[in-house]
Amino acid sequence: MSEKSQPRSGKExxxxxxxxxxxxxxxxxxxxxxxxxxxxVLVVVGVAWAVSSQNKKEQDQKAKAxxxxxxxxxxxxxxxxxxxxxxxxxxxxxxxxxxxxPKAETENGKPVMTYIGAEFCPYCGMERWAMVAAxxxxxxxxxxxxAVSAADxxxxxxxxxxxxxxxxxxxxxxxxxxETQDRNHNPLQTPPKAxxxxxxxxxxxxxxxxxxxxxxxxxxxxTYDGSSMSNMSAEDVAAQLKKPSSPLAKGILxxxxxxxxxxxxLTDGKPGAVCKAKGVIEAAGASGQ
Amino acid sequence: xxxxxxxxxxxxxxxxxxxxxxxxxxxGLLDAAYLTYEHYTGSTSLACSETAHVNCxxxxxxxxxxxxxxxVALLGLLFFIAMTVLCLPVVWRRAPGYVQQLRLGGAAVGLxxxxxxxxxxxxxxxxxxxxxxxxxxxxxVLLIVLVVGEIFSHYDVDDGA
Numbered sequence: 001m002s003e004k005s006q007p008r009s010g011k012e013x014x015x016x017x018x019x020x021x022x023x024x025x026x027x028x029x030x031x032x033x034x035x036x037x038x039x040x041v042l043v044v045v046g047v048a049w050a051v052s053s054q055n056k057k058e059q060d061q062k063a064k065a066x067x068x069x070x071x072x073x074x075x076x077x078x079x080x081x082x083x084x085x086x087x088x089x090x091x092x093x094x095x096x097x098x099x100x101x102p103k104a105e106t107e108n109g110k111p112v113m114t115y116i117g118a119e120f121c122p123y124c125g126m127e128r129w130a131m132v133a134a135x136x137x138x139x140x141x142x143x144x145x146x147a148v149s150a151a152d153x154x155x156x157x158x159x160x161x162x163x164x165x166x167x168x169x170x171x172x173x174x175x176x177x178x179e180t181q182d183r184n185h186n187p188l189q190t191p192p193k194a195x196x197x198x199x200x201x202x203x204x205x206x207x208x209x210x211x212x213x214x215x216x217x218x219x220x221x222x223t224y225d226g227s228s229m230s231n232m233s234a235e236d237v238a239a240q241l242k243k244p245s246s247p248l249a250k251g252i253l254x255x256x257x258x259x260x261x262x263x264x265x266l267t268d269g270k271p272g273a274v275c276k277a278k279g280v281i282e283a284a285g286a287s288g289q
Numbered sequence: 290x291x292x293x294x295x296x297x298x299x300x301x302x303x304x305x306x307x308x309x310x311x312x313x314x315x316x317g318l319l320d321a322a323y324l325t326y327e328h329y330t331g332s333t334s335l336a337c338s339e340t341a342h343v344n345c346x347x348x349x350x351x352x353x354x355x356x357x358x359x360x361v362a363l364l365g366l367l368f369f370i371a372m373t374v375l376c377l378p379v380v381w382r383r384a385p386g387y388v389q390q391l392r393l394g395g396a397a398v399g400l401x402x403x404x405x406x407x408x409x410x411x412x413x414x415x416x417x418x419x420x421x422x423x424x425x426x427x428x429x430v431l432l433i434v435l436v437v438g439e440i441f442s443h444y445d446v447d448d449g450a
Contacts, residue, residue, distance in 0.1 A: 023443055027440050027441065030440045031437070031440060034433065034436055034437065034440070038433060041429070045407060048407065048408070048412075049411055052411035052412050052415065053342075055412070056415050151415070152347070152416060154347070154351060154352075154414065156415065
């Protein structure tokens, strides 16, 4: 140390020592406060993570328990004609688009509607409500089961039903469904190559749900906004379907009317009672069909 | 101190402060740049493991990946570009005192943003993104390092005697 920086008296030396001690004491205090802040942040983040994990687990269990019930399915498969008529196009926001290379798809002389989706997929969960409502006007389902979309997708836990073990019979059309993965993303059904090729031609990213109407038109994604169903019970959604003025009835029944209008194109307007119904004609007009 | 002698007051900062903050800022910049690239390319090549709790794509493509229409990854990139400039050794040596207030203020705002993003991940998206967590940790550590550096900084009096 140079002579220049040496204190020149005992008094100055003492003052410098006291200043240094005060500085160190201040540093210790501030470091303690900072350490407290760091610990507090880590604890808050840890608690938030634990609470969020617990919430997710509880919602998931609740949704799975609710999906075990199939009572609501009768409501979806037997929507009164008056409810369809009251809703018309409702808040449906997706219209069938023409395929680039349309080629009529038939089985046993009947037009074929094909659905490709997955059980984890929330938008497939929304779309199945409209599909089941629409298809039930042309035929009947058996083996439909309650289901719920994945808890870790957005929107989470959409109550719905699965086509996995279902059978559809109709004298007007054929309905083929492919649930490609379960709720946990495990593989389930594989669509035939021919329909996968059609899907890839208009939907290279493989977005689901994807619906092909007789090889002529298709829809990609949900055709109404059903995000509000997230974490609801299927019974609560079914209860809304009984009230045509409810937001979900406007979405689901509106989308079902648009689908019905598209199916009527394939069935040459049969059955007349369905295809000439007020709600279907309104939906066809709204979607330019 | 004798009358007429030149008195110099010099702020002395810990030697580790400038390199540590620069390294943290550069790491944050690289991480945020990768997330920004992935945001604008649809997150199709995002390298990230997928478990029940970790899902980068779900986080980076969620509605929470933008704030007022601006991608949060881009906001992070801009933040770390600014912090990298402010933490360059030449800026530490020559910039006026208010620049340190800028660094501290910027890092504090960054930490508030981290809290907001953690809330979105935990309670809205229900998944975390490891690359985003990297940015969060770097932002937090950067603020702590800056505050510790400030605590250990002191003025040296050179009375020129």
